Amino acid sequence: DIQMTQSPSSLSASVGDRVTITCRASQGIRNDLGWYQQKPGKAPKRLIYAASSLQSGVPSRFSGSGSGTEFTLTISSLQPEDFATYYCLQHNSYPHTFGQGTKLENK
Amino acid sequence: QVQLVESGGGLVRPGGSLRLSCAASGFTFSDYYMSWIRQAPGKGLEWISYISSSSTYTAYADSVKGRFTISRDNAKNSLYLQMNSLRAEDTAIYYCAREWVCPDYWGQGTLVTVSS
Numbered sequence: 414d415i416q417m418t419q420s421p422s423s424l425s426a427s428v429g430d431r432v433t434i435t436c437r438a439s440q441g442i443r444n445d446l447g448w449y450q451q452k453p454g455k456a457p458k459r460l461i462y463a464a465s466s467l468q469s470g471v472p473s474r475f476s477g478s479g480s481g482t483e484f485t486l487t488i489s490s491l492q493p494e495d496f497a498t499y500y501c502l503q504h505n506s507y508p509h510t511f512g513q514g515t516k517l518e519n520k
Numbered sequence: 521q522v523q524l525v526e527s528g529g530g531l532v533r534p535g536g537s538l539r540l541s542c543a544a545s546g547f548t549f550s551d552y553y554m555s556w557i558r559q560a561p562g563k564g565l566e567w568i569s570y571i572s573s574s575s576t577y578t579a580y581a582d583s584v585k586g587r588f589t590i591s592r593d594n595a596k597n598s599l600y601l602q603m604n605s606l607r608a609e610d611t612a613i614y615y616c617a618r619e620w621v622c623p624d625y626w627g628q629g630t631l632v633t634v635s636s
Contacts, residue, residue, distance in 0.1 A: 414582075447622040449565075456615055456626040457565065463621055500565055504622040507579040509555075509567040 415439050415503050419512025425520040432488040434499055434515045441481045442505035448477055448486045449500045451514075457500065461486065491517075522546040522625040524616050529630030536606050536634070542599040542616030542627055550574075550594040553619035556601050558612035559629075566612075569601065570619065584610075606634045 416439040426432050436446065444464035449457040459468045461477035464484055474489045488495055496519050501512040528540040542554070555570040568581045569590040578590055589602040599616050611634050617623035 445622075449623075451565075456628055457623075458626075459622070459624050462624070466621075468624070502565075502567070502622055507570070508581045509570075509622075511565040511567065514564045 414508055415442060415506060415510055417501055417503055417510050417512040419501055419515055421515060422513060423516045423518065425518050426491055427520045428491055428493055430491045432491055432495075432517065434486045434501075434517075436479075436484045436486075436501035436512045438482045438484075438503055438505075442503045444480050445503060445505035446477075446479070446484050447502045447504065448475075449502065450495075450497045451500065452497045460499075493519075522618065524618065524625060524627035526614060526616055526627045526630035529614065529632045531633045531635065532606055533636050534607060534634055537602070537604045538606065538632060540601040540603065540614055540616075540630060540632070542601075544597045544599065544616075544618070547618070549592075549597040554590075554592060554599045555617045555619055555623055556588075556590060556599075557615045557617055557623065557626075558610075559615070560609070560612045563612075571599070603632070606632075608634050610634050 418437045420435050446464045448461040451457040460471050460475050465477045476487050499515045523545045525543045532538050556568050568584050571578045571590045587605045591600045613629040615629045616627045618625045
């Protein structure tokens with residue numbers, strides 16, 4: 414199985430900050446990676462697919478990059494509604510696997 | 521608009537069975553692969569199963585293989601998860617999700633609690 418190592422597990426930041434979250438795959442997964450945002454009590458919401466494609470309706474301050482084993486999610490200027498938990502998901506091979514999550518908190 | 525509504529969750533004793541359903545609307549259900557993903561209380565997300573659009577292909581996480589069965593009825597726009605031999609560690613919110621590249625739309629989830 415492919416392991417996804419996500420870092421950091423938690424992050425304190427302020428509105429306006431630039432934030433970067435990283436996912437590393439235990440083997441190459443091409444660009445078969447998605448990023449999700451989850452708020453308490455809600456279902457996850459897809460932000461990015463195919464590593465760098467922005468989901469329709471998602472603000473352009475979110476961006477994804479990477480290929481192979483290293484991937485990043487960047488929020489260019491943090492907004493109040495962005496405080497949430499973020500997950501990466503590899504869908505290159507079964508079983509699909511999620512990163513452990515990054516909880517983004519208000520400093 | 522795309523809607524996915526899960527049902528069938530509840531309290532079940534260890535060793536028991538439960539069948540979850542997911543009713544889909546707002547898209548051509550038979551065109552899409554579908555998945556089940558779960559989240560234990562206070563924990564991260566765990567992908568558990570997928571099924572191809574015509575039910576030809578399925579896959580399972582090791583944690584549920586041999587105990588859970590995914591199925592679908594395209595005529596009823598419905599996805600199912602039959603869960604047998606349930607364990608305490610199966611306690612979670614179960615989400616169904618439409619697959620386009622990777623899960624794009626998710627339902628709101630149904631809670632399964634396995635406890636004596």
